[in-house]
Amino acid sequence: MRGLSAVSLTVLLVGVSLIASPSVHGGKILVFPVDGSHWVNMNLIVQSLHARGHEVTVVRTSTSWYIKEIAPHYRSITISLPEAICIEEPNFFHSFLSEMLKIQKDGGALSFVRFYWEVLTTLSVIHQQASMMGVEIFKNKTLLQSLHDTEFDVVLIDPGLPVGVLVAHELKLPTVFNVRWVTAGDGHFVVAPSPTSYVPISGNAMSDRMTFAQRLKNTLYYFLNTCIDRYVVCPHYDRLVEKFFGSDVNFYHLLQSADLWLIRVDFVFEFPRPTMPNVAYIGGFQCKPSEPLLSELEDFVQSSGEYGFVLMSLGTLVQGLPLEITSEIAAAFAQIPQKVIWRHTGKSPKNLGNNTFLVKWLPQNDLLGHPKIKAFVGHGGTNGIYESIYHGVPMIGIPLLFDQFENVLRLEVRGAAKVVHATELTRQKFLEVLQEVLTNPSYRENMRHLSALHRDKPMHPLDTALFWIEFVMRHKGASHLRSESYRMPWYSYHSVDVGGFALAVAFMMTVFVVGSLKFLCFSRKKKSKQD
Numbered sequence: 201m202r203g204l205s206a207v208s209l210t211v212l213l214v215g216v217s218l219i220a221s222p223s224v225h226g227g228k229i230l231v232f233p234v235d236g237s238h239w240v241n242m243n244l245i246v247q248s249l250h251a252r253g254h255e256v257t258v259v260r261t262s263t264s265w266y267i268k269e270i271a272p273h274y275r276s277i278t279i280s281l282p283e284a285i286c287i288e289e290p291n292f293f294h295s296f297l298s299e300m301l302k303i304q305k306d307g308g309a310l311s312f313v314r315f316y317w318e319v320l321t322t323l324s325v326i327h328q329q330a331s332m333m334g335v336e337i338f339k340n341k342t343l344l345q346s347l348h349d350t351e352f353d354v355v356l357i358d359p360g361l362p363v364g365v366l367v368a369h370e371l372k373l374p375t376v377f378n379v380r381w382v383t384a385g386d387g388h389f390v391v392a393p394s395p396t397s398y399v400p401i402s403g404n405a406m407s408d409r410m411t412f413a414q415r416l417k418n419t420l421y422y423f424l425n426t427c428i429d430r431y432v433v434c435p436h437y438d439r440l441v442e443k444f445f446g447s448d449v450n451f452y453h454l455l456q457s458a459d460l461w462l463i464r465v466d467f468v469f470e471f472p473r474p475t476m477p478n479v480a481y482i483g484g485f486q487c488k489p490s491e492p493l494l495s496e497l498e499d500f501v502q503s504s505g506e507y508g509f510v511l512m513s514l515g516t517l518v519q520g521l522p523l524e525i526t527s528e529i530a531a532a533f534a535q536i537p538q539k540v541i542w543r544h545t546g547k548s549p550k551n552l553g554n555n556t557f558l559v560k561w562l563p564q565n566d567l568l569g570h571p572k573i574k575a576f577v578g579h580g581g582t583n584g585i586y587e588s589i590y591h592g593v594p595m596i597g598i599p600l601l602f603d604q605f606e607n608v609l610r611l612e613v614r615g616a617a618k619v620v621h622a623t624e625l626t627r628q629k630f631l632e633v634l635q636e637v638l639t640n641p642s643y644r645e646n647m648r649h650l651s652a653l654h655r656d657k658p659m660h661p662l663d664t665a666l667f668w669i670e671f672v673m674r675h676k677g678a679s680h681l682r683s684e685s686y687r688m689p690w691y692s693y694h695s696v697d698v699g700g701f702a703l704a705v706a707f708m709m710t711v712f713v714v715g716s717l718k719f720l721c722f723s724r725k726k727k728s729k730q731d
Contacts, residue, residue, distance in 0.1 A: 213730070226254065226255065228255045228257070228351065228352045229255070229256045229259065229356055229673075230257050230271060230352045230354070230356070230364075230373070231246060231258045231356045231357075232355065232356070232361075232362045233258060233260070233358050235260075235265065235267055240266070242356075244485070245573075245665055245666070246273060247273050248543075250274060252666065254275065255275065256275070256622045257277060257350070258274045259276075259279065259337075259364070261280070261281055261285060261333060263281070269610055274618070277343070279333050279334060279336050284321070284329070285329040285333075285361075286325060286326060295310070298323065298522070298719070299318060300315065300601065301522065301622060303315045303609065314534075317635060320432055323433060324433070324718050327383070328436050330361040330363055331440050333363045333364050334367070334437075335362075338370070338533045342511075348371060348684060349627055350637060353374075354373060354376055354673050355374070355375045355376070357376070358377070359455060360380075362382065362455055363437075365458075370445075373717075374672050374673075375459065376460045376462060376672050377462060378665070379461055379463055379464065380465070380547060380582060381603070383429050383434060384402075384425060384426070385402025385429075386402045388463070388473060388479075389401075390455060391458075391478070392473070392476045394473065395474070396415065396528075397418075398410065398471075398473075399471070400418060400606065401422045402421075402603070402606070403421060403425065403606075404418055404421040404606075406470035407610075407613045408472070413451070423497045429664055434451060434452060439449050444675050450569060453686055457686065459478065459682060460478050460668050461478060461480070462480050462664075463482070464479055464482055465481050466483030466654055466661070468680055469589060469654075470483070470610070476681075476683060477681040478678055481659060481661070482665045484586035484587075484654055485664070486586065486587075486662075487565070487589075487590035488565065490565055490566040490570060491563070491566050492566070493563065493567070493570065497541070497563075500557050501539070507539070508537045508573060508574040509539040509540065509570075510539070510576075510577060511564070511567050511577065512541070512543065512577035513538075513543040513577075513581055514579040514600065521622065523546075523549065526547075527550040528551075528630060530549040530551045530632040531551035531553075532634060533553055533556050534553025534555065534556065535553075535631055536555070536638065539557070539558050539560060541559065542555040542556055542559070543546065543558050543561065543562045546718075547558050551627075562672045565587050568593050569591045573728075574594065575593065575594050575637050576593045576596070576598075576617045577596045577634075579597070579600050581604060581607070586645070586654075589647065589650050591651065592648040594616055594647045595608070595647075596617065596619075596621070597612070597618070597639075598625070599619065614650060615642055617637075641713075650717075
């Protein structure tokens with residue numbers, strides 16, 4: 201063993217691990233993704249499964265704008281719907297964001313009601329349109345028979361739009377969720393205990409250290425989310441279940457009965473909370489080392505000298521920002537010594553400085569991994585958050601929609617980011633936040649600490665995802681990891697019946713003791729009178 205070199209030892213250990221570790225060759229996987237940024241995540245897993253020899257079939261709609269019908273690493277099944285799912289329309293998020301910003305800017309109770317009414321209406325429409333995908337699949341007997349005949353090994357689902365859950369039930373196949381959000385919000389709230397005393401509710405941007413007033417608000421948000429899920433979202437899928445499976449099948453139970461949950465979370469970023477044996481965490485699985493930049497970008501970055509550069513990208517939502525906001529951002533950028541690379545596809549902002557380079561597309565991961573980067577201005581999407589953590593780059597967050605407010609808050613609480621809300625953004629305020637993050641070394645130090653924790657794992661998160669998918673395929677499910685508590689009625693789950701029984705027993709004992717004492721007292725008094 202002394203004469204064995206380090207390289208030889210590494211090769212030997214890798215060879216032994218490959219021989220010892222079980223694998224699945226040539227499996228058949230049915231995938232139900234969600235379009236948009238969710239597909240970016242799912243597509244990476246699909247590519248990796250294909251590279252491992254699996255045959256992957258992706259179910260898409262004819263109006264999908266990210267999920268292509270023809271691809272080298274999967275075959276597709278295209279479903280035509282009576283109307284397109286609105287989130288698959290390229291301009292949906294732009295117009296939705298513009299409307300939300302207008303409502304938020306107005307302020308007041310009426311605007312708050314209008315905001316939630318707009319969100320709830322849109323949410324209902326999205327799930328009503330998505331449920332039609334299930335109708336089209338179940339009505340198409342030829343397609344349904346073809347799915348049965350293919351004999352898939354597992355169904356991989358993004359349950360943000362959970363039609364695939366119903367198809368998996370029809371095919372009697374084990375299911376794996378690639379998940380961050382489900383119909384009720386954060387996936388944890390469906391699969392694991394979630395005490396509202398220290399677990400922030402989806403849509404309620406706060407930390408896990410709450411005051412009494414915050415815990416009260418958090419509990420109210422929990423009941424609000426539960427009502428929205430039960431009365432706005434689930435009825436669309438309940439009708440589908442009733443029509444094709446009968447009243448004995450419960451949609452929410454189907455959602456909770458997934459064999460394995462691959463949750464796109466890392467507790468370096470997420471607040472600690474209870475979990476379950478059939479949950480595996482794959483937060484940051486899309487992260488990878490940076491690659492060299494194209495010459496045009498590299499020359500611009502190098503021209504920044506000792507000051508370095510700032511990267512800004514708000515994803516596909518930037519076109520929804522009004523010109524007055526982007527112009528304020530541009531004016532603030534013009535006053536810093538750093539160069540700025542800004543992904544911007546809308547109308548060119550006013551006040552643009554000579555230090556700012558606008559591009560329609562940029563290699564975000566490669567720029568975040570460049571040694572000259574000083575800060576990242578982002579909207580708080582999970583892909584950008586984890587890439588920023590992976591490369592140790594502090595953030596300035598401009599949250600716009602959905603979970604982005606919660607995401608940037610988590611980094612701000614950890615001292616790795618500062619947050620500016622779009623409706624309150626002015627050039628002076630944005631400049632102050634920029635200078636704070638760029639000049640105060642604590643932000644970079646805190647983010648680098650998070651990066652070190654995030655990278656210190658026995659297995660890369662993508663490998664974790666692939667292992668558990670193949671585990672479910674090898675064993676035809678993972679029911680031994682799944683709690684059956686979801687089948688219990690609510691009063692049994694919360695032990696209301698046990699508590700009621702205990703109170704009844706205590707009441708009867710109290711009545712017996714009090715009655716016995718009264719009887720004894722009465723007997724003594726009667727005896728003393730007779731004496």
